[in-house]
Amino acid sequence: MSGDTVTLFEVGPRDGLQSLKTEVPAATKIALVDALSNTGLGKIEVTSFVSPKWVPQLADAAEVMAGITRAPGVRYAVLTPNLTGLDRARAAGADEVAVFASASEGFSRANLNCSVAESLDRFAPLFEAAAADHLPVRGYLSTVIACPFDGPTPPETVARIAARMLEMGCYEISLGDTIGAGDPARLSALLDVLLDHVPADRLAGHFHDTHGTALAMIETALHRGLRVFDASVAGLGGCPYAPGASGNVDTRAALERITALGFATGVDLAALAEAERIAATIA
Template sequence: MTAPVDTVRIVEVGARDGLQNEKTLLPAEVKIALIDRLSSTGLGTIEATSFVSPRWVPQLADAAEVFTGIRKVPGVRYPVLVPNLQGYERARAVGAQEIAVFTAASEAFNRKNINASIDESIERFMPVLERARADGVAVRGYVSTVLGCPYQGAVPVTDVVRVAERLRALGCYEISLGDTIGVGTPAKARAMLRAVAQAVPMHALAVHFHDTYGQALANILACLEEGVRVVDSAVSGTGGCPYAKGATGNVATEDVAYMLEGMGLHTGVDLDLLVATGAWLSAQLHKETASRVTRARTAA
């Protein structure tokens, strides 16, 4: 009898979290081509865009055009980030079936970022969660700064647990725990995840690591060993937190897929197609890819 395959779901965030902090503004047709390429790689979840104010994120001002332009592959989910009810309504108007909401575990980060406390930030998107529940729309919750904040430094694990537990209670089917400035190390990542998993079931948790200090893959491995089976990443390692000194982007999807494949964990991702997509995207952005795997496989 064949043993069951251990599966890890990769949530591709490059088209949203990755691109929103890239300096090169890409036209809608390039973003559409990116998502369509990603759809062909076997990825099951591709975060498409964000319906935030164009004043705050000029890169994603074309959210509606991009979302309506992409090829929706059956079985692939295309969530979008919404900050408030207005963003939710814009997303629903173009057919979004899944959304994400965002807050931080750091009081200082929330204050600096959106001029609100953690509790106030959650209050702001509670109407979104209520509408989504009524509409049958799935909601994913992001908690940023779970391992450190550029303003307050260390973030108490109890704050991370409290915010994650609150989002889960409000109806988020999954909570993504984000090391926004990439300062975490494996022992701290493991301890944080273990603490949150006491309040939120492990199957409802995801991890989201930036690679500022080169620790992202090690952190993911530590969390996999704790039992997490959902990992966020961005093709070509795009992105970066504008508030963190020297911050690089998200961990590269190519590198995550390579590691998981080497561990015998199933992702359903075609690594060759993913590498080709990452190389193509880095050319569009006029910068070298941050993916070690793509560099190795495309070296002359």
């Protein structure tokens, strides 16, 4: 198992900042992304092209994308909820986009104001347009362990929706433990079902460390074949639609655990310190 390469998908600039109440200047966001670009991280989610009414913090998405200094070998991703967002992402030169769905009905209605089925139907034109432009689409699937409104999420439901998102055009599904309800046992139970429907190399882990279980879950997922994990510099952020969901897993902590298990990441921990310094001025 060890000796493989693991990819860390840095989500701090988007997921880490979206729920903050204090407005972060665009210049600070740009500096954070630029510092992360110098670490060896291969994928950075920079921002989200959503309505400023819903996420005021990311209203400057186009300005931030225009201001970053792109490093060779780094892919810069953005979240795009609809065709309007996709058009703006293309204009901003995003290397890939992401869509966001829920594995639970309660969270889908709270976050997207529609059912799970309706949310997937809404994505269909976006997938078609992205495919025409050869623009990769990543899928976030939230509440894969439990929902703050519906309780535990059946693994069979997660498997069905994840498989559907892959069929629609996602190259990868990021499994979101949105409220930090997971632990190795619950994750294993999910993967027991999910891996019968979706191969491990099409999955990523997005584990919140709300209750201190994220690193153990990363280790469990590694043993089951997953090789991509989302993390947030300095542990920035959570989810504004999930009560008690603070606690994105810290990028350095995730890297240290993954490295200790014998995997390569290509990330320079010393270089990460500058990004952490900037993040500390934000948090």
